[in-house]
Amino acid sequence: MYKLLLCLRYLRTRYIALACIVSVMLGVATMIVVNSVMAGFSTEMRDRLHNFLADIVIESRGTAGIPNVDEQLRRVQECAGQYIAAMTPSIEVPGMVTFTDPYSRESYTLPIEIHGIDPEGKAAVGPLKDYLDSYNAIVEDGVVVRPALRSSDVPLGWELTPQGQEHYELVQERKRMFLDEASQSGAFPPVMDRTTESIPDDPVFDSVDATESGDTLDAPGDPGTVLTDATGDKDAAAEQSPEMMFEDYKLPVGSTASEPARIYIGEGLVSFFVKNQQTGRQQKVMMVEPGDDVIVSTITAQTPPEVTKFQATVVDSFHSGMSEIDSRIVLMNIKALQQNRGMHLDDAITSIHIRLKDYADAEKALAALEQAFPPGQVTIRTWEEKQGLLLSAVEVETAILNVLLFLIIAVAGFGILAIFYMIVVEKTRDIGILKSLGASSSGVMSIFLSYGLALGVVGSSAGVMLGLLFVHYINEIEDLLSWLTGRKVFDEKIYYFFEIPTSISPWMVISVALGAIAIAVLASILPARRAAALHPVRALRFE
Amino acid sequence: MNDIHRMTPPLISAEAISRSYLKGQHKVPVLRGAGLSAHRGEFVSVIGQSGSGKSTLLHVMGLLDSPDVGEVRLEGNRIDNLSAAARDQLRNHVFGFIFQFYHLLPELSLLENVMAPLMIRHSIIDFWRKRKATRDAALEMLEQVGLSHRVHHRPSELSGGEMQRGAIARALIGKPEILLADEPTGNLDAETGRDIMELLNRLNQEQQLTIVMVTHDEAIAAQAHRTVRLQQGQIQRVLHEEAA
Numbered sequence: 001m002y003k004l005l006l007c008l009r010y011l012r013t014r015y016i017a018l019a020c021i022v023s024v025m026l027g028v029a030t031m032i033v034v035n036s037v038m039a040g041f042s043t044e045m046r047d048r049l050h051n052f053l054a055d056i057v058i059e060s061r062g063t064a065g066i067p068n069v070d071e072q073l074r075r076v077q078e079c080a081g082q083y084i085a086a087m088t089p090s091i092e093v094p095g096m097v098t099f100t101d102p103y104s105r106e107s108y109t110l111p112i113e114i115h116g117i118d119p120e121g122k123a124a125v126g127p128l129k130d131y132l133d134s135y136n137a138i139v140e141d142g143v144v145v146r147p148a149l150r151s152s153d154v155p156l157g158w159e160l161t162p163q164g165q166e167h168y169e170l171v172q173e174r175k176r177m178f179l180d181e182a183s184q185s186g187a188f189p190p191v192m193d194r195t196t197e198s199i200p201d202d203p204v205f206d207s208v209d210a211t212e213s214g215d216t217l218d219a220p221g222d223p224g225t226v227l228t229d230a231t232g233d234k235d236a237a238a239e240q241s242p243e244m245m246f247e248d249y250k251l252p253v254g255s256t257a258s259e260p261a262r263i264y265i266g267e268g269l270v271s272f273f274v275k276n277q278q279t280g281r282q283q284k285v286m287m288v289e290p291g292d293d294v295i296v297s298t299i300t301a302q303t304p305p306e307v308t309k310f311q312a313t314v315v316d317s318f319h320s321g322m323s324e325i326d327s328r329i330v331l332m333n334i335k336a337l338q339q340n341r342g343m344h345l346d347d348a349i350t351s352i353h354i355r356l357k358d359y360a361d362a363e364k365a366l367a368a369l370e371q372a373f374p375p376g377q378v379t380i381r382t383w384e385e386k387q388g389l390l391l392s393a394v395e396v397e398t399a400i401l402n403v404l405l406f407l408i409i410a411v412a413g414f415g416i417l418a419i420f421y422m423i424v425v426e427k428t429r430d431i432g433i434l435k436s437l438g439a440s441s442s443g444v445m446s447i448f449l450s451y452g453l454a455l456g457v458v459g460s461s462a463g464v465m466l467g468l469l470f471v472h473y474i475n476e477i478e479d480l481l482s483w484l485t486g487r488k489v490f491d492e493k494i495y496y497f498f499e500i501p502t503s504i505s506p507w508m509v510i511s512v513a514l515g516a517i518a519i520a521v522l523a524s525i526l527p528a529r530r531a532a533a534l535h536p537v538r539a540l541r542f543e
Numbered sequence: 544m545n546d547i548h549r550m551t552p553p554l555i556s557a558e559a560i561s562r563s564y565l566k567g568q569h570k571v572p573v574l575r576g577a578g579l580s581a582h583r584g585e586f587v588s589v590i591g592q593s594g595s596g597k598s599t600l601l602h603v604m605g606l607l608d609s610p611d612v613g614e615v616r617l618e619g620n621r622i623d624n625l626s627a628a629a630r631d632q633l634r635n636h637v638f639g640f641i642f643q644f645y646h647l648l649p650e651l652s653l654l655e656n657v658m659a660p661l662m663i664r665h666s667i668i669d670f671w672r673k674r675k676a677t678r679d680a681a682l683e684m685l686e687q688v689g690l691s692h693r694v695h696h697r698p699s700e701l702s703g704g705e706m707q708r709g710a711i712a713r714a715l716i717g718k719p720e721i722l723l724a725d726e727p728t729g730n731l732d733a734e735t736g737r738d739i740m741e742l743l744n745r746l747n748q749e750q751q752l753t754i755v756m757v758t759h760d761e762a763i764a765a766q767a768h769r770t771v772r773l774q775q776g777q778i779q780r781v782l783h784e785e786a787a
């Protein structure tokens with residue numbers, strides 16, 4: 001009884017104990033916040049990866065692919081049909097994309113992965129419409145700067161939007177003019193582009209405002225204005241031959257495809273962010289937009305492969321929220337890719353994406369598929385296995401972070417140890433008195449153990465509450481911090497999230513709280529043992 | 544000394560106690576075969592110079608310290624070699640301590656201090672069941688020592704005499720058989736010292752409480768039935784004896 005009473009009294013009268021409670025509280029709160037945010041990020045990231053990848057992916061070993069798509073699909077359906085909700089064939093090959101930045105007029109060639117897809121099929125295994133820009137409004141800092149161009153019930157396809165079509169025609173018109181002029185005079189043609197419009201004013205250009213792009217049509221007629229406007233550019237440009245400079249305007253030679261190549265381009269490949277001087281907002285600037293032509297290079301399916309390049313019209317750009325995907329992948333119509341790679345002869349594909357009815361059946365479906373396909377021809381993996389490296393990196397990161405954060409609580413534990421030691425020394429005489437009154441050593445020990453337990457429990461519960469509150473109001477706190485510091489703490493443009501994603505797992509909260517309590521108790525063991533071992537007479541004589 | 548006392552074993556007896564302390568490398572003997580006994584209802588006082596080992600003897604008798612050589616007996620049964628748990632029990636049930644510096648627990652109120660031995664004796668549940676009775680007993684004890692008006696004060700808010708009376712109340716609440724008092728008046732003025740002595744005498748007479756009291760004031764020691772002197776680690780001679 002005296003144990004409890006003294007423990008409570010010490011708790012109430014020792015303000016130093018408050019320091020222990022606060023340190024435990026902060027440790028627990030930090031761990032909960034960090035874990036929730038990490039879990040939020042990782043769940044969100046997994047979702048996005050998963051959505052783009054479907055559940056199971058069958059891939060051919062080589063880039064030549066496997067022939068007879070219908071035959072393959074039938075085989076899949078036969079062996080694992082009961083698990084499958086949807087599937088779609090696709091061709092996935094490495095390649096390059098070349099485009100010209102309209103602002104710097106520099107030509108970029110970037111490595112990409114070309115996915116030849118059937119849009120409806122792709123949409124059946126993952127949410128493609130959610131990613132395509134034409135189906136979604138563009139929102140900047142919570143302000144809709146452009147409404148969706150297509151309503152969500154418009155079927156997916158490779159058609160341009162009216163705005164894109166207009167832009168496309170404009171580009172074609174310029175191309176014709178340039179080629180005509182170049183062949184007639186050989187003179188350096190006027191640079192006619194969106195460049196005459198000031199970049200800072202309106203980097204989101206033409207397609208947003210069709211009339212504006214219409215105006216630029218007049219510009220090429222008057223080379224003088226343009227040249228004075230862009231004198232700096234003129235010198236640089238003059239050193240290049242027109243062919244070099246406008247190479248991407250020429251039709252690539254040797255394109256055998258009857259199907260015109262059309263692509264959805266990953267937004268990360270062709271965009272960058274600038275700060276709008278007027279609004280102070282980060283604005284996304286697209287270097288390529290629907291209606292533009294780019295050059296796609298890849299390899300043919302034959303052995304050894306040959307490089308092939310062809311012109312492709314950008315129909316749309318997509319944004320999945322994973323920069324891994326958005327700055328690497330170009331989606332293309334599968335027929336055109338087949339033809340350009342020479343795969344149309346045997347109707348070959350390189351992979352099949354499968355969405356399962358229930359992902360819990362993944363193992364069974366995998367086993368069934370492995371039976372049906374001869375080993376060595378294809379690799380069959382779940383999306384998790386395919387993204388194993390990235391996912392495990394995140395897991396390792398979380399684990400390391402947890403270890404580090406637990407060290408914080410351990411530091412709090414050492415604080416408790418030191419403070420308890422102090423209290424034991426301070427209370428030495430009282431311990432002697434208690435023993436002279438007949439208190440046992442274990443009784444004295446339990447005073448300090450329960451003291452530690454009480455500190456742990458109080459600190460943990462306060463920490464849990466603080467942590468949960470913080471997580472709950474994390475976006476408000478972020479706004480406040482942004483406002484205080486004057487700059488965005490959490491930039492959605494960089495992280496692709498409009499809100500900080502969080503996910504609280506009760507198990508995590510409980511284990512963090514229990515861990516902190518355990519540390520507090522552990523830290524009090526040593527001082528408690530010391531108190532218990534005190535010799536009553538020596539304790540009484542202690543001054 | 545009374546004849547009856549010679550026939551029965553004394554209530555408490557310390558026989559040929561030797562105790563030495565290590566001071567650095569040197570072994571400094573404090574007690575060298577000191578023996579002291581008290582019969583039930585007897586009031587014995589021990590006097591001696593400062594540092595002669597009076598407190599040490601008292602601690603050994605009260606099982607707070609253990610002798611190097613010698614035995615402590617309670618009604619003839621050896622108790623100094625019992626297990627730690629048994630000695631804790633004896634301290635709680637049989638002995639009551641009063642210290643020169645009162646030694647009240649500063650975090651507890653006077654009432655709680657007085658109840659402390661009973662809190663230690665009983666488990667939480669037992670204590671909770673008996674809390675009313677315990678409280679009443681403590682209040683009555685405080686009444687006896689004349690502190691009814693200071694029940695909820697903290698020790699720091701009490702005077703020295705009040706604290707010592709509180710300590711006496713605490714020593715008595717567990718209904719001990721032997722009261723061991725280590726210079727109970729040492730830090731008090733003569734007047735207050737007299738009050739305390741009066742209280743002890745009354746307890747001794749009315750409740751037949753056995754008291755062993757250490758002091759260096761011969762006048763105070765003279766109020767006991769019997770006074771012994773501790774010198775050079777031994778009980779030197781009986782200074783005075785009076786028939787009970």
Ligand SMILES: Nc1ncnc2c1ncn2[C@@H]1O[C@H](COP(=O)(O)OP(=O)(O)OP(=O)(O)O)[C@@H](O)[C@H]1O
Binds near residue numbers: 564565596599
């Ligand atoms: N724990 C200890 N370690 C070393 N020496 C000790 C210890 N306890 C007591 N002593 C020594 O033993 C001797 C006797 O001490 P004790 O307290 O019994 O004397 P005392 O007679 O009570 O003196 P006083 O009248 O001043 O209270 C002293 O010299 C003291 O220094």
Ligand SMILES: [Mg+2]
Binds near residue numbers: 597598599725
């Ligand atoms: Mg002394």
